Amino acid sequence: MDVSALDDYLDGLDAATRAAFEHVRNVVMDAVPDAEQGMTHGMAALKHRRRPLVGFLAAKEHLSIFPFSSDDVVRDIVRRRVHEIDHPLG
DSSP states (O other), X not given: OOHHHHHHHHHTSOHHHHHHHHHHHHHHHHHOTTOEEEEETXXXXXXXXXXXXXXXXXXXXXXXXXXXXXXXXXXXXXXXXXXXXXXXXX
């Protein structure tokens, strides 16, 4: 994947959106240091072992993250968010 393509995508975003996506990229890179950076399906993306890991895309009124998972990750996201709400300090 082409890191410069990802950087070019981020460079085209407003400062707040760029900061949000750089945070996403940093979180993913901390979890998977050898993740490849670039673009896929017209969006910024990170891959693991040549397979899409996570993608992110800025729209006019929102930001989207795509887990590229065939499993039902919605349940995991909701459980984690409920835990954050119920236990705000950790």
